[in-house]
Amino acid sequence: MDSLTRLDNIRLSKATVSFEDRFTLSEIDWTITPEQHWVITGPNGAGKSALAAALAGIGDIQSGSIQGLPNNVEIVSFEAQAELIAQELKKDDADIMDVISLGTPVSEMIFDHCQEAELAQALVEKFGLSKLLERAFRKLSTGETRKVMLIRALANKPDLLILDEPFDGLDVDTLAMLQAHLASLIDTVPMVMVLNRFDEMPDFITHVAYLDKEREDKERGDKQSGDIGRLKLTVDRQDDTAFNELYQLLHLKTTDLSVPEADPTNKLPALDPSQPLVKLTQATIQYGDTVIVDKLDWTIERGQHWQLSGPNGSGKTCVLSLITGDHPQCYTNDIFVFGFQRGNGESIWQIKQFIGYVSTNLQWEYRVSTSCKNVIISGFYDSIGMYTKSTDSQKKIADQWLELLGMQDRADQPFNKLSYGDQRLLLIARAMVKHPPLLILDEPCLGLDDINRQLVLALIEKICQGSETTVLYVNHHAEDQITGIEHYLGLEKNH
């Protein structure tokens, strides 16, 4: 009778759900089939609880639709718990009789709510609430009310069970008991849980949904304020790689760690603050008769974050390589970088020391069998691979970066054995490790799947927070933006 075939798929199609103007879930596309068990996760404020609540019919659907929700949905959450307690307290206020109310006893709270008294009784015993049955609900501790909530939900044999942080505040024994009980239900009811901690995830969970918040888009014109939550990713638990990456993403998004400091024992030479970082004058790149870049004037002042975009072949990478010194024609152009007028006896290493650089190309060229830690340290030397002994101070900083990336355990693993996305993260750390005055991110997300894209953007966001580095972000599509960039240079295809 409990067969899952009784249930429909739950389908959210471009569902935009608002919660009292405080928060909006935007355009959620998501399908839950009856035999699946989901965890919703994401950084704080991403709308995890909101999404859970939406499944319980809470919130106003602005557009799109939510279909297939069963009638009998149970939700256990702090909001629901607070609501229930508030209702109880209201009963007190509304009491017209001049008698001090004792409040609703726990037994009534449980048994009046549930269809299956027997099951409820069994759960009461399991949760160790037998002795509290006669006590007033509002006299219970938070942990105890939580247990009551759980018993009510479980004993009601719902067709969809939503548990928002169900394990919070439970003692070890109860937690184990609850986990076991939930495990016994997997063939009878689909479950959706909100969990902040991955390690609490029960084994029976089959899928993970990852939400993130976006800042409100001011240009949209609607007056609503507040954050927007979006469903960024869904991951099948079977997919170990994706699952680990999600774990890492969550770590990056939720860690309190900030970007490690620059090496105090080896400071970069000071730059004259009155000079621009980069000044290209009538820069031209030409192969034979083909002009790739035509008379480009461009000045990058300190602290001016730039986005450079343009189609393939518009010379984006060429322009960058004029700055980094990798283009041979930087000697035939009028280029001023970091205090050097190029072609006057400076070496490219004197230029490169001021730049952090990441690109797909770099990743291809970085085919070395060196350790992850060394890859980060090589950023101090602007080298591909390590050719000098690293200092203790450099090693310490590299360890801090690995910790930030959630990759401490991979410090000594060979770089070339890592996934493409992890390699990219390490190369970004490498670019940033010396806190360069100029950080060039040349299509940092190119070639990455969704989850790794999220990872890279999370890292870049972290790096950009309060750093003194000027960012030059290059991408193909002008739409893909990083917050904080307000200068744009678009290149056209000339040839």
Added chain:
Amino acid sequence: MANYFNTLPLREQLAQLAQCRFMHTAEFADGVEALKGKKMVVIGCGAQGLNQGLNLRDSGLDVSYALRPEAIEQKRQSWKNASENGFVVGTYEELIPTADVVLNLTPDKQHTSVVNTVMPLMKEGACLSYSHGFNIVEEGMKIRDDLTVIMVAPKCPGSEVRAEYVRGFGVPTLIAVHEDNDPKGEGLALAKAYAVGTGGHKAGVLMSSFIAEVKSDLMGEQTILCGMLQTGSLLCFDKMIEEGIDPGYASRLIQYGWETVTEALKYGGVTNMLDRLSNPAKIKAFDLSEELKDIMRPLYNKHQDDIMSGHFSKTMMEDWANDDANLLKWRAETAETNFEKTPAGDVEISEQEFFDNGILMVAMVKAGVELAFETMTAAGIIAESAYYESLHETPLIANTIARKKLYEMNATISDTAEYGCYLYNHACVPLLAGFMKGIKSDVIGKGLSLDDNGVDNARLIEVNTALRSHPVEAVGSVLRGYMADMKKIV
């Protein structure tokens, strides 16, 4: 012009041959200072010319190119190389008189005529540099007394010279000052600064002599580096076909096999290369290589003797004078070999399989490296030099075969190396005919396929000890140690 080496008394010959010292990093503390603000004019813009020039310029030095008039008029590749990379290009007359240092990076064969042309244009007290000492040592070129003559010889093809620099590293480099031409005593300072400018100081610099460089370079390239790989490719391929192995597989096993097995050599010498084999295969490879060494030793000795006596360069120069008749004939013959004509099949061969099914190739590399090293050191060449000219360069040459087989190898190496390679091959193929008769697909193509990997303990210990105690391993581990932290490109 007489062979310079042969004009020296024996005492001096031995002293020059034995000149070789691994330089300490601290000796390069002055960086490129000695060349700062000086005008460096490169003649020729080929493999070495272009790549060395790019590095020197990126190290903050003033580099331009003097090309022969026809290269400029016809906008040849050398002209394109230089001008598209934004260098000033000019004729000898325009640029040589302004030069403080003239870098002669034309093919060795052209050195006499090039040097004779540019020398009168060079300003008083300038410096002439080479990347190979053939012209001075074998042809006995006399350079004007007021000029300083140095050599800075990267021990890698030009493309590597650039690629390593860009990674922030460099390639091992040999420097020397021609004692007859160091009027101001500034030769060493210039050579060191030049080595820094190319990035060589990061990978290790050997202070040597023109003579030691030439005699060891010729020996290495003819025997283990190019000759052995060519002979080995041809013999192993034909044997596999004879044994009924799929030609596409055989072609792939050889084309990429040299690169794969010598990669192990690069990391941990001959020992590591053999350690990649199972114990029975290792013992097999060891036995084969001992046999090969016995058979080939007289050939290695003959090459070294002919190089020392000048016989090799004399016959090669005769071929130059004869419009390279032999070289061109041998080159055409190589193109017609079965191995060269059979494209690598579209089969997957795992890294380990190259070892397991290429036991004979491993044995050939081991035999060639050790013999070349033994022969060179017996002839008075210092171990460090012998190491670079044998073991160190083998993987680099093997890479070229992986790219486009023997054609690519012979196109990348110098004409001198190519000529010597064919000489070696012509002698070595018939020399190994009897040995090859006893070879079956278990050591080339299929692997041992034993049910039991057991071996006799005593024998294994014997083999391991012999491997590890060979002198090339001792000097190799020290030299590789200088690159301790460095992790090479895979």
